[in-house]
Amino acid sequence: MPASLLRELNSLLGSSNVLHKNEDLVLYExxxxxEKARPDLVVFPHTTEDVSRIVKLxxxxxxxxxGRGSGTGLSGGALARGGGILIxxxxxxxxxxxxxxNARAVVQPGVVNLDITRAVEHAGLYFxxxxxxxxxxxxxxxxxxxxxxxxxxxxxxxxxxxxxxxLVLPDGEIVRVGSKHGDTPGxxxxxxxxxxxxxLALVTEITVKLTRKAEAVKTLLAIFDAVDDASNTVAEITAxxxxxxxxxxxxxxxxxxxxxxxxxxxxxxxxxxxxxEVEGLREAVEAQAAAVEDVCRTHHAREVRIAKDDCExxxxxxxxxxxxxxxxxxxxxxYVLDGVIPRSKLPQALQQISQIGKKYGFSIGNxxxxxxxxxxxxxxxxxxxxxxFENAIAASHEILSYCVELGGALTGEHGVGMEKNELMPLLFxxxxxxxxxxxxxxxxxxSSLNPGKIFPLSKGCGEIRVRKQAETLPAHV
Amino acid sequence: MTATANLxxxxxxxxxxxxxxxxxxxxxxxxxxxxxxxxIVHPASAQEAAEIVRFAITEKLAIVxxxxxxxxxxxxxxxxxxxxxxxxxxxxxxxxxxxxxxLSVDAGMPLRHLANVLSxxxxxxxxxxxxxxxxxxxxxxxxxxxxxxRKQYGTARDFLIxxxxxDGQGAPCKSGGRVVKxxxxxxxxxxxxxxxxxxxxxxxxxxxxxTLPQARGGHLACFSNLEGASSYCDAIEKCxxxxxxxxxxxxxxxxxxxxxxxxxxxxFAGHLDPAKWCVCASFEGSEAVVPRIARDLQKLxxxxxxxxxxxxxxxxxxxxxxxxxxxxxWLRWASPSAALFRIVLPQSKPGDLxxxxxxAQESSLRSxxxxxxxxxxxxxxLAETEDESALHxxxxxxxxxxxxxxxGQGHATLLHAPLKLKSRVNVWGxxxxxxxxxxxxxxxxxxxxxxxxxxxVGGI
Numbered sequence: 001m002p003a004s005l006l007r008e009l010n011s012l013l014g015s016s017n018v019l020h021k022n023e024d025l026v027l028y029e030x031x032x033x034x035e036k037a038r039p040d041l042v043v044f045p046h047t048t049e050d051v052s053r054i055v056k057l058x059x060x061x062x063x064x065x066x067g068r069g070s071g072t073g074l075s076g077g078a079l080a081r082g083g084g085i086l087i088x089x090x091x092x093x094x095x096x097x098x099x100x101x102n103a104r105a106v107v108q109p110g111v112v113n114l115d116i117t118r119a120v121e122h123a124g125l126y127f128x129x130x131x132x133x134x135x136x137x138x139x140x141x142x143x144x145x146x147x148x149x150x151x152x153x154x155x156x157x158x159x160x161x162x163x164x165x166x167l168v169l170p171d172g173e174i175v176r177v178g179s180k181h182g183d184t185p186g187x188x189x190x191x192x193x194x195x196x197x198x199x200l201a202l203v204t205e206i207t208v209k210l211t212r213k214a215e216a217v218k219t220l221l222a223i224f225d226a227v228d229d230a231s232n233t234v235a236e237i238t239a240x241x242x243x244x245x246x247x248x249x250x251x252x253x254x255x256x257x258x259x260x261x262x263x264x265x266x267x268x269x270x271x272x273x274x275x276x277e278v279e280g281l282r283e284a285v286e287a288q289a290a291a292v293e294d295v296c297r298t299h300h301a302r303e304v305r306i307a308k309d310d311c312e313x314x315x316x317x318x319x320x321x322x323x324x325x326x327x328x329x330x331x332x333x334x335y336v337l338d339g340v341i342p343r344s345k346l347p348q349a350l351q352q353i354s355q356i357g358k359k360y361g362f363s364i365g366n367x368x369x370x371x372x373x374x375x376x377x378x379x380x381x382x383x384x385x386x387x388x389f390e391n392a393i394a395a396s397h398e399i400l401s402y403c404v405e406l407g408g409a410l411t412g413e414h415g416v417g418m419e420k421n422e423l424m425p426l427l428f429x430x431x432x433x434x435x436x437x438x439x440x441x442x443x444x445x446x447s448s449l450n451p452g453k454i455f456p457l458s459k460g461c462g463e464i465r466v467r468k469q470a471e472t473l474p475a476h477v
Numbered sequence: 478m479t480a481t482a483n484l485x486x487x488x489x490x491x492x493x494x495x496x497x498x499x500x501x502x503x504x505x506x507x508x509x510x511x512x513x514x515x516x517i518v519h520p521a522s523a524q525e526a527a528e529i530v531r532f533a534i535t536e537k538l539a540i541v542x543x544x545x546x547x548x549x550x551x552x553x554x555x556x557x558x559x560x561x562x563x564x565x566x567x568x569x570x571x572x573x574x575x576x577x578x579x580l581s582v583d584a585g586m587p588l589r590h591l592a593n594v595l596s597x598x599x600x601x602x603x604x605x606x607x608x609x610x611x612x613x614x615x616x617x618x619x620x621x622x623x624x625x626x627r628k629q630y631g632t633a634r635d636f637l638i639x640x641x642x643x644d645g646q647g648a649p650c651k652s653g654g655r656v657v658k659x660x661x662x663x664x665x666x667x668x669x670x671x672x673x674x675x676x677x678x679x680x681x682x683x684x685x686x687x688t689l690p691q692a693r694g695g696h697l698a699c700f701s702n703l704e705g706a707s708s709y710c711d712a713i714e715k716c717x718x719x720x721x722x723x724x725x726x727x728x729x730x731x732x733x734x735x736x737x738x739x740x741x742x743x744x745f746a747g748h749l750d751p752a753k754w755c756v757c758a759s760f761e762g763s764e765a766v767v768p769r770i771a772r773d774l775q776k777l778x779x780x781x782x783x784x785x786x787x788x789x790x791x792x793x794x795x796x797x798x799x800x801x802x803x804x805x806x807w808l809r810w811a812s813p814s815a816a817l818f819r820i821v822l823p824q825s826k827p828g829d830l831x832x833x834x835x836x837a838q839e840s841s842l843r844s845x846x847x848x849x850x851x852x853x854x855x856x857x858x859l860a861e862t863e864d865e866s867a868l869h870x871x872x873x874x875x876x877x878x879x880x881x882x883x884x885g886q887g888h889a890t891l892l893h894a895p896l897k898l899k900s901r902v903n904v905w906g907x908x909x910x911x912x913x914x915x916x917x918x919x920x921x922x923x924x925x926x927x928x929x930x931x932x933x934v935g936g937i
Contacts, residue, residue, distance in 0.1 A: 099823075102824050146660045146664075152658070156631070156635060157660075160631065175911060175914055181821050181822070181886070182821070184911075185890045185906060186934040187668050187671075187676075187934075188670055191667030192664060239576040241599065243688075280766075281769060281770070284719075284766045340658055342576075342655065343576070343577045344576035345577075373577070373656055407654075407655055409656050411659070412659060414660075429650075431648035431650050432650050432651055435650045438922075438924075439665065439921045442917035442921045
């Protein structure tokens with residue numbers, strides 16, 4: 001990395017907003033995935049103009065740029081795979097406007113997801129997308145990955161809650177797309193940029209919709225002695241047209257780990273539980289809760305417990321949302337997968353995951369958004385053992401391939417990043433990639449933004465044309 | 478041999494004579510604002526559609542993909558129009574998994590037929606769009622026209638989960654998939670919504686479906702002025718009642734709606750008072766929820782001093798809903814020269830709406846206004862003649878409408894107007910800051926600009 005670039009960045013942002021020492025950079029070489037990549041420089045912009053100037057400098061020095069929120073991503077999306085400058089948005093963390101009357105918030109990308117809800121809950125509003133990491137993940141990261149969460153079953157993922165974006169393109173141009181109130185004439189550019197994993201532009205301002213809190217809510221804990229019964233319950237809830245606000249499944253092995261850590265009140269002797277939440281008008285909630293309970297009983301639920309108050313409800317959700325942390329106590333590392341299947345195929349998918357785990361000698365935990373078929377198998381492994389790491393990757397590929405075989409997809413909410421880009425040809429043809437590539441190049445012609453993500457790099461995968469990305473990446477990638 | 482006959486002959490060489498039409502009378506049925514195509518082609522598969530696209534690329538011809546042709550006057554007429562690609566021959570359900578509530582359907586499937594198939598499994602697609610009885614699924618999606626159910630179910634972008642289409646290089650492509658949650662690759666299918674066929678030829682669409690509600694209900698409240706109606710709507714929003722639709726009608730719109738209802742000959746038990754502002758609510762849910770919402774609306778209407786309010790029986794609500802769904806269609810023909818705008822403003826304030834009505838009054842034009850789901854305003858200016866004087870008046874008033882929309886941090890689109898007026902005003906409103914980005918997207922999909930050139934924003 002040229003010394004003059006560091007000097008220019010220091011001059012632009014001040015040295016307190018630039019990291020260049022190895023001991024600092026090492027903190028930014030990982031995210032929540034199993035991937036690693038160390039940036040050459042880390043910078044902390046405070047304004048959109050800062051971002052624009054950084055990008056222009058990067059272009060001048062022909063250095064790649066990668067955006068990053070709080071680094072909780074699970075697909076390596078915020079890792080500087082090709083080195084270069086990592087733009088960390090932690091200091092662009094202001095809520096710029098709250099328009100409660102119109103249920104909108106305008107925020108900078110570094111605002112933490114849950115902080116939006118905290119700022120508006122006094123008015124009976126909240127920000128609906130609720131990833132498990134919502135206490136620490138940023139809205140900018142949510143936009144990049146089109147993040148979901150348990151309650152997106154009823155309320156949709158991030159893209160359904162974004163109406164406008166301010167973007168910085170690789171040449172430093174600042175562009176606004178969408179509008180505060182949505183329904184902008186023209187192409188749905190917000191729909192394109194949300195979920196583009198930072199490969200088209202850097203997002204510097206986001207306008208989000210706020211959702212009104214429901215009148216009533218009930219949280220049910222259904223306990224099963226057989227995983228098949230739990231998964232059949234989910235399939236029937238879907239088939240009956242009951243749409244809970246959330247429908248989460250946790251297997252018995254994972255439950256024990258959670259109980260050891262959180263003491264949420266989950267049973268230690270069950271095969272699986274479903275955590276189901278219904279929301280809406282009081283009358284609707286009563287009817288839905290009764291219908292859900294009926295389906296659970298039909299499928300041999302040992303017990304269906306309804307949280308008696310907010311305290312018990314919060315504890316159950318705390319258990320669910322901290323499950324990954326709980327499993328982390330059991331092994332040196334864990335690999336959280338993210339496949340999607342048609343909901344009617346849930347029972348067979350879980351059976352296959354179990355068999356794949358046995359084949360590779362792993363205990364695979366399952367804690368996932370069952371209601372929308374978004375699986376999160378968790379492989380516990382020791383990364384110091386290269387064979388275990390290779391097997392974890394192989395098991396992951398086998399599971400995701402099976403998801404595709406069932407008519408599903410490679411990722412429901414974590415993104416493709418550098419974790420699954422080589423699997424993309426399982427779903428997409430050369431023509432599909434060509435079009436995606438053209439859209440990519442229309443925004444990011446030199447692949448200077450977040451290179452090495454989404455698109456497969458290996459020539460074996462349908463001979464995908466990745467000339468520009470390959471040129472941008474260092475030889476070792 | 479004329480150019481048209483020559484084109485038809487070459488197209489027949491690709492798909493056979495039975496798939497190509499060049500008779501003048503039929504060509505006129507595919508006219509867009511008076512522009513007639515050189516030939517009509519009826520592909521029976523995505524591969525055949527792709528063959529025609531590749532032919533058009535080679536020959537530098539412009540294609541407009543059509544469905545039932547009920548909304549071809551949206552946007553500007555195309556700058557070039559050689560081939561009308563009639564997609565109604567692609568009309569199968571490729572995949573329907575009722576247990577997963579997912580659907581994959583060919584572009585030309587009529588919405589009505591699709592609804593019949595889905596209802597057999599107790600499901601539906603919440604695309605309640607105008608010209609419903611004839612519209613095709615891809616036409617409805619590409620038109621971007623509002624569904625009256627958007628308040629509850631969102632717009633098509635919210636439940637479209639994937640698409641297959643032929644891009645501007647003649648390649649069959651896809652985006653998304655058939656699962657309800659998916660972030661694999663770019664969401665290119667979202668760009669197709671409201672794109673007026675300027676990006677690709679849609680061949681198949683994947684949706685999540687929804688369960689038919691147990692019960693539906695309706696409610697009507699009339700107010701002596703706009704302020705009363707607005708207070709009532711605000712109160713509804715604040716208490717968060719889950720409504721499928723909420724519409725505020727100006728007195729003139731009430732009269733037009735009543736007339737449209739009479740034309741259907743359907744029995745309507747409610748009372749639409751053309752001297753009042755009326756607020757129509759539709760709602761659905763369980764047998765317990767529907768009466769609860771009706772009671773709450775009655776209470777709110779009373780608290781906000783409604784002149785009159787009533788709970789509608791299910792049949793009356795359905796009839797009113799159908800007429801409201803078709804408002805775009807009948808408003809287009811409500812006078813010899815009608816200019817119909819779609820305006821988006823933040824929680825439409827009484828002052829903003831009054832200012833729109835003032836524009837009409839100052840121009841001595843009749844007008845009618847409908848506010849849908851709090852923020853979408855359908856505003857029609859009605860001139861009684863088609864002469865130059867009427868056009869001039871409409872042109873000035875249109876400028877006022879676009880100005881007010883911009884001043885209110887919103888935007889306006891002229892959905893329908895006489896061609897002469899469309900050629901004088903920018904139907905898409907003032908130039909947008911993101912036009913350059915849209916042009917980049919267009920070029921990515923359609924580098925030679927063969928798809929409906931000129932119909933879209935900024936001449937795209």
